Amino acid sequence: MSTEATPATDAHDDHGHGAPDAPAAGHGHAHPKWLAHHFDTPAQQFDTAKLGMWAFLIQELLFFSGLFVCYGIYRSWYPHMFVESSHQLNKLMGGANTIVLLFSSLTAALAVRSSQTGNKQATSRFLIITMLCACAFLVIKFFEYRHKFETGCLPGPYFHPHELSHGATLPGNAHIFYSIYFMMTGVHGVHVLIGIGVIFWVWRRNERGDFSKEYFTPVDLVALYWHLVDLVWIYLFPLLYLI
């Protein structure tokens, strides 16, 4: 095959990728270090990774959808029980967590931006802030969970409510609400934990200097994942705490 290939500056400029520095002519040295052997162009690699990530995120949404359907069905069966039980959740802590997560989503987006402009230090800084926010979220969540354990608002056979706020009494089957609450927030919490893990990994790679203006795909994908985690919470908060 001819290797007088067109310089690798083609099709991908619109993705914010600069051209790879390789002088594409001659020996076909167009493959930069980070371009996997089976891709032809950086643009192809970036688009493929992004498409794969979106497919994965759709999968994530469907994973959560099972829980949302559970919530919807039980709420329509027992609207009264859901209202009573949700009054026992701490709106203040839930609200604080919402703000924390929204802010972390902002910093994740800023991390992508700074990585696109090749600002390694800023990228690291934003990634660290995102991680700290994620940890803060989990700490607040921990205090919420502890309160639920103390007042016995727990799933199934462990449901022995006492010392409830507003001196309320809960309907007999309120344990189902707490089952759903713990499953939804628990699964979401696991996603936050995984998020901390992958952001840490991206941060390490950034420190190592793996990324550049031309190659920042992992930062971008991890931020996408983090936005999804945030998005799920944006739905969980009103559904569980507010209405």
Place this chain on the structure above:
Amino acid sequence: MILAPETFQLPRSMSAEAPSGDALYMDIYWFSLVFLVLITGAMLYFVVKYRRKKGVRPERTRDLTKLEIFWTITPLIFLVIIFHVSFETYVKNATAAEGAMEIRVRGKKWSWEFEYPNGSREAKELTLPVNKPVKFILSSDDVIHSFFVREFRVKRDAVPGQYSYIAVTPTELGDAQIFCAEFCGTSHSDMLGTVHVVTDEQFRKHLDEMDKMPEVCGDTGKEQCTPALWGRTLFVKNGCPTCHSVDGSKGNAPSLKGVFGTLQPLTQGPDVMADENYVRESILRPQAKIVKGFTNTQMPLFVFKDPQTDALIAYVKSLK
């Protein structure tokens, strides 16, 4: 054998509902057979006729959009027809006739228990009068079972925590086989039973001979103990009349007179039909659904066994 008539493929039919389903079965069977023969025949014919020969080129595939649309649309028309016929039959068979005799069927690992309207109970054997419509009310004490009467062509899951129904009218004298059709553990395949379809006279005699249900009637100790009577005993013993009247007067809680089988407006959510499932839920989970106009959520939690709940429901049902 492939051309086997109905009697080879299907068991004896003994209910008013069976023949229509059987006829559908045979219709679709003949259709499928003809279709299969045509497809396979064409396939084999082409394979023989167009075997590879030296120098004979395959004909290039042409664009056959019209043909494609034809064999997409034609089956659709056919499918709409068989769907329509089968659904009509299904609905007709699923609706219970007015005044059907209600038989409670309880599945438990690994036996069926039947309760007649007068409260008599039998396990594994059920006797029914011929040509009288019957409504089975199914429930389960433990896991999911499925009540399958082969000769009646009826089947329905018995799900713990809820009631489901089957309507059927036996039309032939003789015995029908009962199976459990949903896997339920070790002795699932021994969870069998027999329905004896007998004449009206024999049926009444059988009821007379059967043991009543003294053990469930508790302290009423009456000869004529029925589920509804037992239900009333439980109702009084548990102090229900304090709040629930049975004569239509309004108390702390809704009166139970004439409630069964009517739509109940709720404080939240759409109206609900007061059937077995609703009454059961209201007894066992009083706060689940609250009738409009009542704010009281003080009804205590009761723990009833399934037969007791059934008796209470029978009592509520009797409050016309």
Place this chain on the structure above:
Amino acid sequence: MAAVTTPHTGHHEPDPTESYLGGETGIKSWIFTLDHKRIGVMYLISVTIAFLMGGVFALLVRTEHLSHGRTIMDADTYNRMFSLHGVVMVFLFIIPSIPAAMGNIILPIQLGTKDVAFPRLNLMSLYIYIIGACFGLYSMVHGGVDTGWTFYTPYSSSDPAHGGVGTPAAVLPMTLAAFIMGFSSILTGVNFIATVHKMRAPGLTWRRLPLFIWALYATSIIQVLATPVLAITLLLLTMERFLGLGIFDPHLGGDPVLYQHFFWFYSHPAVYIMIVPGMGVVSEIIATFARREVVGYMFVAMSSLGLALVGFLVWGHHLFVAGMSEYAAMVFSALTFLVAIPSGVKVFNWVATLYKGSISLESPMLWGLGFIFLFTIGGLTGLFLGMLAVDVHLHDTYFVVAHFHYVMVGGTVMGFVGGLHYWWPKFTGKMYDEKMARVGFAFVFVGFNVTFLTQFVIGSRGMPRRYYNYLPEYELGHQISTIGSYLLGLGFFVLLVMFIQSLRNGKPAPRNPWGSAALEWQTPSPPPLYNFITDPIITRGPYDYHLATEAELDEGWAELDARLAAPKKAHVDHDKPHAHGTSLSGDDATAAKLDADAEAGKDTTADPDGKMDDADPDAKPEKKSDDSDDGEKD
């Protein structure tokens, strides 16, 4: 071919002509490989083991039915046997069989690319699958499960150790196994979707995609959309059993029927994860052995997507007798009939393809034709079950068992084994014994029909499924069915022996033994590490037989004859991959290069305009680097 195939400078650089089975050998080169073909081969071995295991369970189940009452095992053992048969066959065999094992090897080759989009993810899928399988094995050594593969609540979720009414069996590890293997399936789906969208060779337009790719693409969509729902369902089930969540357990106020809705929302689409790839294989086989483009290409391709779509809307037909409202039943019944349309379109088109074709009946074609016959029966009996009034009687009887075996075995397994015959020369570079293949097919085909036609009859006569014991009147039917299953088992045993023999001393396979026009047959058998010696550029569809000459279609054998006649020449050496070292001496390298050029040149003969190379560089702006270029990252 502008002869710039760069000499091998870096020692990490793979030889572009070296077979993927050659080159690095040794255990590490396999378990850490990122090559889709090696990963596919490892999948293939895993699913074959799973298939044999599931088959043994099936034969034990059938043997128990040889006589009324106890034959060889007690009721609890029987219940575990049929459950394990179901779990192993569904989760360990059928779901990964065609997509993950066969698709992994063939998909990138048919797309003319070097690998799947995410090779590391691909390897990860394999290991997730194996971890899942280990959980399954753990459950089996701890007695297995007796819930059936459907894990219906509350039987599965209510633990007697905590006073529940359910099974004492080791349900948790088995549901975890299915949960974990689900992620393997999802990741494969994600990988394939990205690959099909972004990795197609230049010139391979959507309209030129092989039908197998369309089928895998549709399957991947289902895998990505449906499997997560199973994952969350099994997670809820696990938590239910472990903590007593109460969502599915009626004794805690939950609804067990809700579980069934959740479960079948995945598991009905999963039926199409199982059957659609089989249909794709058959489309390839029919086209190759009739030497004709599949009639209504676009309709067949779209019917795969149609099945994927409609498959999501019909789960309710598993619950017709579980206590749905009449209206829900009506909607689900109507939607169920819709499935018949795309299935019918496929069958009609396959048969129409044979018309005026040039048909040869080599063993893969036998499996293809067998598929059409058996799948038609499977599909038609589905009509019985879709009809509400008829389903009430047939639900949960042996009629259902026979129906889904006609679809799953008559469909998917026929497709899988047929595909294995069809692509075996490509995978391994070896031919198999055609006579044995025919004997094996005959046994499987006859045995299968004896086993399951009988089950239709005992089923419609009322025999419920999952029964350890049965009424004496069903004994004859069960005995015939069991004898059929032995024939079936014997058939698969013959095939196993045949394939092992082929590996040990099969004749070397030519590049294109079946005379196919499809892309995967234009590369050596077995393919080199990067699938093609030079990156292909596609100028014709996979079924454009009118563009091929008779000589070209038979050229595979001619090439092999020539190769065997001149053994002295240092060769690309497809036939003896292991004899080759990684580094060639200078002379050998040149020879190999020349040979490679010749090989690539041959590829182009299909198209007088030169479909691979030689065209001016402007014609292929997308391709800027040769696979033999150095300086790549490993």
